Amino acid sequence: MAGLGQTLGRAATWPLTLAARAVDPPLRAWQRRTGTGGMAAVFLAPNLLIFSVFVLVPLVLNFAYSMTGGTGILLGQRPFVGAEQYARLLECQDYTRPITCREDQFWTAVGNTAQFVIFQVSLMVVVSLITALILNRDIRGRSFFRAVFFFPVLLSPVVVGLIWRWILQRQGLLNLIMVKLGLEPEVWLNDRVYAFAATIGVSTWAHMGFYTLILLAGLQAIPRDLYEAAEMDATPPGRVFWRITLPLLGPNLAVVLVLALIRGVQIFDEAYVLTGGGPGTSTLYLTQYIYESGFASLLREPGLAAAASILMGAVLVVLTLIQLWLSRRAEGRKAR
Template identity: 35%
Template sequence: MSQHELTRPPRVRAPRSLQRGQRRAGMLFALPATLHVGLWIGLPVLAAFALSFTDYDVFKSPAFVGIENYQQIFSDGEFLRSLWTTLLYAVGTVPVSMALSLGLAVLLNQGIRGQGFFRTAIYLPQITATVAVALVWSYMLQGDGLVNHALEAIGVGPVDWLTDPSVALFSVILISIWQGMGFNTLIYLAALQGLPGDLYEAASIDGAGAWRRFISITVPMLKPATFFVLITSTVGAFQAFDQVYILTRGGPAYATTLTTYEIYKTGFSDFRLGVACAQSVVLLIALIVLTAVNTRTMGEARDGH
């Protein structure tokens, strides 16, 4: 037996009664959240999965049709196009939002003057109702709106931001990035403030510049925060609905019809709730697959593979 083992103080274990009490307390504290998830998320998911195999339109009892709804949606060009549009929306929103949020967090972590004001201003869109944000932007992006007036002042012709099929999705992406940066910036800022300063001091002594310190120290140590932001941003992008509903109603020419809006139309406009449930199940599976891919990718990057 080594000298270290002889001098190490014995490990003191909590009494079994205390351990049982702690487990009970933990279960009691987790019970409200567990009930909430089970009642408002778990049961609806199970119900949607069951109804996805039925012909159901609210006005009559569900009739079992097997996989007919799934065969129908995968032969439906509009639904497949909505999946592609949603993927484009996510690709255009998530990476740009993450990069801008990280840059803003780094700037706000420098102790600049008026830091509190800038933090509040950046986070304010996040806590503003999405419907209100979309309404304000819809007025600003109209043909005679504020944005086009500003462009005309610098000699640029007006742009049909919400009525041109080649521009409408880009407009929705920009608004989503603007509104969602506050939360991501807050996460990155909290992570930055927890990084040890001695690493930066040692790197500075070794002659590493600001960019080198950012690449070699900041980015690797922010991987847990980056993973969290990536997952939440991806899920949020695939669940986006309010912006499209208020700004474009899926138009023009289906250019901004995201999968969530297609599900809404199928279920509450066409009253094909069985088909809408099947579409929801497909969207859920797509989210699970994307989350698994992101988790695996970030895990390999974190392990250095």
């Protein structure tokens, strides 16, 4: 059997092997000219080229776009307007009331995203911490349950959105449960508050498995003898949790917090499929604002979208720097 598998495997990679053989002679000639060290450039080139064209160049161009106006997509056709787009986004009489802002949609999106992040991240940290603590106990079928909570993480955001749209619809499962419990059915996604809560709940459902894994890895790294010592001293479990588990889990918890923040700020796909930003603008989040002002609305404004995305990017850079610093510190602690 193993022989057959090997033969099949070879047959499948045969074209690749042929290609690899074909590129060897020219590369050998190149190596003769540049020496062994010069080959580093050859190996780096493809990745670096794609990377430059599709990440670095756009990154620089983004600033250029944010300082131009009009609706054209080619940079050459766009008039330079300086900081006008930023001024448009930031001009506001009363920041607590988006309606008084020049770009009221932007401020609505900022407000919604801020609220979303506060609620979703808190919920996420609490739920995944509880799950990690439970999975860290000595229970039967631990690897099975670890997999269970990870299942939604793999689903695509579109699938996640559709699964829950189907459950929350008028004739859906949730209303069936409501009726069985003797409660009034609701059209959940037509209600501003319920729709907002749904985006929080659904995105937590979809991603908590990921954060649970990070926390579980942290819990398993806590030395067992600390707990044994606590047991010898008959320390109450609550105290063990506050004095041993939580402080030692601190770095992982911080990483989870910041990662959840970074991803929360960018919330788009599943919320978009679930509610489409509605009802009204109650679930309009920043990425959807950027997408719509740059691509989907009748009046496309790439400059405005670029400026908004740079503002969002600035927030993300700060958060990522905090995350890098935190994980450095966590690494350092582990090494010690």
